[in-house]
Amino acid sequence: MAIRYGTLPSPIQQLRREMDRLLSGFVGGLPETGMLASVVRGQPAVNLWETRETVEVEMELPGVKPEQLDISVQQDQLTIKVDRPEAAAQDVTYHRRERPVGSFTRVLTLPAQVDAEKVEANLRDGVLRITLPKAEAVRPRKIPVRHGA
Numbered sequence: 001m002a003i004r005y006g007t008l009p010s011p012i013q014q015l016r017r018e019m020d021r022l023l024s025g026f027v028g029g030l031p032e033t034g035m036l037a038s039v040v041r042g043q044p045a046v047n048l049w050e051t052r053e054t055v056e057v058e059m060e061l062p063g064v065k066p067e068q069l070d071i072s073v074q075q076d077q078l079t080i081k082v083d084r085p086e087a088a089a090q091d092v093t094y095h096r097r098e099r100p101v102g103s104f105t106r107v108l109t110l111p112a113q114v115d116a117e118k119v120e121a122n123l124r125d126g127v128l129r130i131t132l133p134k135a136e137a138v139r140p141r142k143i144p145v146r147h148g149a
Helices: 011-027 036-040
Strands: 046-050 054-060 069-074 077-084 102-109 120-124 127-133
Touching: 046 102, 069 120, 069 127, 077 127
Parallel strands: none
Antiparallel strands: 046 054, 054 127, 069 077, 077 102, 120 127
């Protein structure tokens, strides 16, 4: 009997690993990355981060053209609608089909108020990049300090 010493994973890490393992059996051997839930739903991977001046979003959309996108901002939510048509394929048998087709919508809650009039979106090499400038009211402001009086 071998005894192993070391740091034991936390109960949360053990539960997450076990849930990923169980779910991967239903989906067909997907990698256990901890991001399995978004893959199961057929949603592309998204990164969202914030700087002092902006909120930034990146989404993987290989094969999507700009005219297949509808992006909107309302209050604290960014909505990205994608219409990825199915490729016309005749007399084929798919052995694996993991890239989603059809329409889907992704709604992201933004971490700060943004100026919807100045939002910019760019699609390059299959990656959608959205830059959302923060509203003036939530941007950091330098306060001048006066001397005397």
